[in-house]
Structure formats: C-alpha cells, structure tokens
Amino acid sequence: MKIYDTKTAPTPRRVRIFLAEKSIPMEYVEVDLQKGENLSKEMREKNPIGKIPILELDDGTCISESDAICAYFEALQPEPFLFGESALEKGQVAMWQRQVEFGLFMQVGMCFQHTTGYFKDRMKPIKEYGVEAGINAAKFLKLLNRQLEQNQFIAGDKFSIADITAMCSIDFARVIDVRVKDEYTALQAWYDKVSARPSAKA
Amino acid sequence: MKIYDTKTAPTPRRVRIFLAEKSIPMEYVEVDLQKGENLSKEMREKNPIGKIPILELDDGTCISESDAICAYFEALQPEPFLFGESALEKGQVAMWQRQVEFGLFMQVGMCFQHTTGYFKDRMKPIKEYGVEAGINAAKFLKLLNRQLEQNQFIAGDKFSIADITAMCSIDFARVIDVRVKDEYTALQAWYDKVSARPSAKA
The missing domain is CATH 3.40.30.10 (Glutaredoxin)
Known part of the structure; x- marks a missing residue:
C-alpha cells in the first residue's frame, strides 16, 4: 500500500x-x-x-x-489508541477532533486560501471571508488554552488524534501570522510537549 | 442521560x-x-x-x-454498524461522511447563514461567500449522483452515517433552494429509499 x-x-x-x-x-x-x-x-x-x-x-x-x-x-491496529479506548474516550476524542478541525484547522486553511489566493486557479477567493476565518482561528486558541489549563492533552489525559490536528493547525497558522500568545502558557507548554514527540518530525 | x-x-x-x-x-x-x-x-x-x-x-x-x-x-452499542464493521468499511464510511459533511452539509449551512443573515447577531455574514457555498453544494450533488449510480448506499452496499448526513443535508438544502435535479435519477432513488426508513421521521 x-x-x-x-x-x-x-x-x-x-x-x-x-x-x-x-x-x-x-x-x-x-x-x-x-x-x-x-x-x-x-x-x-x-x-x-x-x-x-x-x-x-x-x-x-x-x-x-x-x-x-x-x-x-x-x-x-488499535494500539496505541489515538481515537480513544472506552466509549466515553472515543466520544471525547471525536468531539475535540471535530472542534479543533472546524474551529481552528479549517479556519486557518480558509484564511490562507481566501486571503493569499494560493489556489485562485481552482477556487474563488473572497478576502473578507478569509480575514474573518483568521479572526476565528485566533479566538479558538484562547478556548484551547483554557482546556489545556485543566487537561494534559486536548481530549483529556491521553495523547490523541485531536492533539495531532491541533499541533498541525498551529504550525500551519504561521502562514497567516496567527500565533500562540505569550499569555497562553498552558497552550504553549502543551505545544512544546507534543512538538518534542519523535512523530512530530514525520 | x-x-x-x-x-x-x-x-x-x-x-x-x-x-x-x-x-x-x-x-x-x-x-x-x-x-x-x-x-x-x-x-x-x-x-x-x-x-x-x-x-x-x-x-x-x-x-x-x-x-x-x-x-x-x-x-x-456497535450493532447495527453505522460507522462500518471491517477496517475497510470504517475507512470508507469515514471518507464519505467527511466528504458529504465538507462538500454538502457545511456548504448548505454556510450558504444559509451567510446569505440569509439568520445568525447575524452572533456572526458576520458575508453574502458573496454564502453564494459561493451554495454553488459548491449544488455541484456536490452531481458527484453524489455518480457515486449512487454504482452503489446502493453512499459508502457502498450498506446504510451508514454518511447516508444520514447526506439525507439531512438534502432536506436542509431546500432553504437555500438547492434541489436534486431531475437528471440525478440515482440520487433521487436513493433519497426516496432512505427517506422511507422509519428513522427519517425522528
């Protein structure tokens, strides 16, 4: 394969x-x-x-x-479980995966595509919408910081696919100049931790 | 609960x-x-x-x-399996669920929110983007019709969560006046079939 x-x-x-x-x-x-x-x-x-x-x-x-x-x-190959192990974990991972995707990953992507015109040969960029998406992405980081003030990882006490999505979103957000603010100490500590995993270089 | x-x-x-x-x-x-x-x-x-x-x-x-x-x-409660049973089915259901969500459900929702201003007290509607989302939704129906020309259900030969998402999207699309075209006979036959299931009234 x-x-x-x-x-x-x-x-x-x-x-x-x-x-x-x-x-x-x-x-x-x-x-x-x-x-x-x-x-x-x-x-x-x-x-x-x-x-x-x-x-x-x-x-x-x-x-x-x-x-x-x-x-x-x-x-x-279920282990290590990255979508959660119990039904409750599966639900919580899916919830955070979804919220990070819609609230952050997609907002960053839409801001990038609609403000830079990177794919203008295959879509119609609407700058005003792209700007709005960038604002939404920045707002979501505040929510993530709050979640990480009380949890070791995004969906709770275990590393999951939601952490992967959030880390990739934050790295990609550099292209639209949205960054983790200094005051988001919990988010920054989490980011440093997940970025140090060997998988982050893949 | x-x-x-x-x-x-x-x-x-x-x-x-x-x-x-x-x-x-x-x-x-x-x-x-x-x-x-x-x-x-x-x-x-x-x-x-x-x-x-x-x-x-x-x-x-x-x-x-x-x-x-x-x-x-x-x-x-895994049965009846609505996210697929085998690994391959799980992958295919997740793929179609995702494509229907991004390509249809979300486009319909964005068209509705951005063109009608329904939630204008809590978001900034950008009409031009809403119009574009409606065009994307209509285009996706053509792709779904092609898939249903060769498959009984959206993700293959079994009813799944992707069928639920697609049916709800198509019903909701009435509010933005996007409908299944007469020439999409496979899509219409599938729609009639899934809409006739007792669950559709839930």
Missing part, C-alpha cells in the same frame, strides 16, 4: 504523524499540489474531489480524507 | 436518526437556537462553543458535536 502525500501541506502531515505514533511503515508518493498534480485524470480516479492525501491499498482500493485514513489504521 | 436538541435544525436531526436506527431511547430537551438559548452561561458550561446538540450523561459529563455523540453510541 502507499499514500499520495504532499510534504508541505498541513492535512497529509496529520496522517504521517498518526502512522509514526503507531509505528506503521508506509510508502509515500509525493504529489505537487501547487502544480495541480492532484487534479489530473489519474488522481481524480483515486479521489474524485481531487484532494490529498489518498491511501491506495494493494488491490487498488482508495481511501481519501486524512481522518478516514486514520480511522482505517485505528481499526486495523 | 439526555440530549439538548433543536427540532428544526439539521445537525441534531442527524443524531436523532442515528439513535432511531440503533433503537436507543433518549430524553430530548428542546433548546431555541434562534432565541440564543444555546449561548446562555448554563449551556456554555456544557459546550463552550455554544452549539447544539449536546449529550449529557447522568454524571454530568457532556459530549457535543453530532459526529462525536454518534461515535460514542457506536462504541457503546
């Missing part, structure tokens, strides 16, 4: 970190997003919506969406 | 249908979104981002986000 990947993009990085945490080896095939290699006929057959990453199994079956690729590997 | 719910909103409807499919009884507490009851101090303690639905367990623990509440009940 292999994963069609883009080293510099924040979304596929989440999968690389997830697999590193589970010590699952993988073959990665680099796809140049900026050149639009992901939009070729061949790639559209693997994922009609033209996004990266895509996991291709040995029989040619493809699974796209970072979160879905991670769900596949979590089912295949 | 109980769920804070809003009968007329598309997101919590997904949870009601999910629980009906699993025959899990539930106490629902109605929250008036338009009046902003979800933004009260009491509700913010249950879910800081002020969204509905929220599952409250008997010990007071809260899980918000529709998808997360469903993940909790899937872990608690």
